[in-house]
Amino acid sequence: MAQAVDAPFVLDVRSLGRRPGSMAEVHRTVVSPIRIGTEMIAIEAGTEMDLDLRLEAVSEGVLVTGTACGETKGQCARCLEPIEGTVTVFLTELFAYPDSETEKTTSDEEVYRIEDDRIDLEQALIDAVGLELPMSPLCREDCPGLCADCGVVLAVAEPGHSHQKIDPRWAGLTGKLEAMRDEGNG
Template sequence: MEILNEQVPAPADVGNALIGIRGGSELDLDLRLEAVHEGILVSGTATAQIAGECGRCLDSIEYDYEADIQELFYYEESEEFEDDDDVDQYWVIGDLIDIDPVLRSAVVTALPFQPVCREDCLGLCNECGINLNEDPEHHHEILDPRWAALAQLSDNVAEDAATNKTSDKREEK
């Protein structure tokens, strides 16, 4: 058994379009490597800084994430691996193992599909783009285009009524 406590640069492109590990940032590995009959069992944690932006308001999001890792790396000559195409197989090549795909799998599956800065984030105004978290009362008077002709007719009726009142007052004098 061997204990591995190291800080290494994080790989690039771990995440999705909105959120992921910042490439080159510090990645803390706290792993235990155990020799077992089939290969090397790697277990422990990897702590990475997650960075991205809110899917609603586009504000920055940053937090530390600790990924639990437990994976068996098979010896090349091992016959005891699962013969299933849906299961990822990891191998000991010479005396080396590549932890990168295991880390990617552990982190990417835990990342939110639509990250938010907070659960009650109001997002951006659809009309002008103002951050609604800063001005929750902000709104625009929007008329459904299907009702535009009716609104115009209502305006015409109101104008006619105002014109008639003015002419009625002139006739009374």
């Protein structure tokens, strides 16, 4: 699987060589080519992300540590109102050298790999952001949500918003009582 050289999350690690202890810092702002997050909230495609990373050559690969930060957009899980915020994730990931013991003895799902002297942070960022963002984001902790009967946002509904509910087992009697009242007034 070849990596695009100009992909925003791909970093060239040739300058580190395979000399344990060599280090480089990466400080850049990139535009996310994909949506990263959960169904209800995410860093949208086209959003800038700040990467502040340290790349360290170790005997088995390149250790990437640092932070990635981006603006999020989504909707409240209770009232469906739009919400915005910022997510910062902390990365500590090993990218294994080709033919290293780690690369040979670890399955594809357990470790990231260096390909053509480049590392691709995309999957590491997807995993980290997905774990950091809430599955059910809220506009505020005490969001009352939507009215179950009419769908109005309860935070902006009039005080005491409610609907008269009649137990369906008694609904037939309600009609007869109203008819008796109408006969008595007639």
